[in-house]
Amino acid sequence: MQRAPRVLISEITDPRFNLATEDWIFREMAAHTHVLLLWRNSRCVVIGRHQNPWVECDLELMRAEGVPAARRQSGGGAVYHDPGNTNFTFLSPTPEYSRDRNFGIVLRALRTLGIEAFRSGRNDILVSTGGEDRKISGNAFKHTRERSFHHGTLLVEADLDRLGRYLTPASQRLEARGTRSVPSPVVNLREIDPRLSHERICRALSEAFLEEFAAPEPRDPPEYLDGEVLTAIPSLREYYEKMRAWEWIYGMTPEFVHSFSPDPAITLDIRVREGVIVAVVVHSVQPEEDGLGRLLERGLSGLRYDGATIAAALPGSVPARIRTGIAEEIGGIP
Structure with a gap:
């Protein structure tokens, strides 16, 4: 039975909590529900499931500046997160999953905010500004037989200097397997429109998502997730401990x-x-x-x-x- 779509907004900025929440929803929430999770993190670098952190980022610099590394469940490249990034996750029953539909929701939400953006062939979202195409969003995906997710970032007012420094690895001579990130020129949305904010973008994404799935009126308000959720749900605590463990962040690195x-x-x-x-x-x-x-x-x-x-x-x-x-x-x- 199809359930009403749900919008969840995390008020936590711990990247490992948010990644654990995403994994918990993916594995344990009702398989016939469409969910949009909106979240943002404190400063961190998040690498793809099959990546090598020593190849993708400057771990020594991150250690010196107190910036943690995290590994997500999906593939794709390394990304820098801070409170200037708005992150979104679409979770759908696999038979009803549509990557095109998800990208359409994001593009329509941006259009309501006055941002004309488009999807690239590498599943990034770009805008044309200053005479060139610049990336505002990277996306990654994961699928099982019953559920699929699509998550991505939106650069709102991220610290692009830190992004460049942390995602420039030290010049070590490594012969490494695994997925490599592909650098792209980027731009913050607030450089295009200074009025934009995390809160406005979350509202636009929520409205576009609920409209897409024809949520009945009156629509349920977003559900806010805070620290109490972590202690109230034992399985979420287990996912959180996994996401923060050395064995997951570094022990999953390809040879x-x-x-x-x-x-x-x-x-x-x-x-x-x-x-x-x-x-x-x-x-x-x-x-x-x-x-x-x-x-x-x-x-x-x-x-x-x-x-x-x-x-x-x-x-x-x-x-x-x-x-x-x-x-x-x-x-x-x-």
């Missing part, structure tokens, strides 16, 4: 190899699987370094791929310059 020289006398090839060092090959320039090589192979294997962890775990017999060189090359994680 990669990092090659570098922490010292002129040696070069390391470090193989990392699920965020953990599984093999180390040491190339020594001088034969007398062979003992150090064996020490590094034993000392690094099994450690999490994190500079601070490695610096603390390597034995004292490893020279300080080598230990420091390895830790600085790999860097920290937020």
Whole structure:
């Protein structure tokens, strides 16, 4: 039986809570309901399910500035979030899911606000401004037999300087699998119309969504989600703990190899699987370094791929310059 469409608005800005809420709705809400979830996050970088955070963003800079990383359930590329981003998620029964319809809802909502936007071939939403097409929205998708979701961002007044800095990875020599992000020129909607705000955009999206699904009058008001929801629903708490766990954010990373020289006398090839060092090959320039090589192979294997962890775990017999060189090359994680 088809249920009335629902609009949910999260008042939480914890990115892991919002991603957990999205996952909870996707897995547990009635399969025959169309849902629009509207939300925004505090500063963070969100990577796609199949991405490598060490390739996609500058984790050391994020650690230094207190900006967390998060991994979402869907594919696609890395995105920077802050309170200047409005995020939307459409959840639909798979037999009734339509990507075109969802994009149409967003485009109509923007048109009511005076923004003429269009969809690109890469499933971005663009506007023409200043003589070029600029991205205002990136989108990603996930499907199961019963339910599908489509989520995306709208750049309202995001900090584009931080976006550029965090999504520019450090120059590490990584041979990595996984989905790579494709950079695009972007623009904030408030640069086009300073009157726009998160609240106005949420109202426009809600109205366009309810009109699309012919919600009966009088329409139910949006349902607001706050911190009490997290403690009241045990399964949502479980999803939240999963989203904030190291095993999800870093342990889901596809296998990669990092090659570098922490010292002129040696070069390391470090193989990392699920965020953990599984093999180390040491190339020594001088034969007398062979003992150090064996020490590094034993000392690094099994450690999490994190500079601070490695610096603390390597034995004292490893020279300080080598230990420091390895830790600085790999860097920290937020």
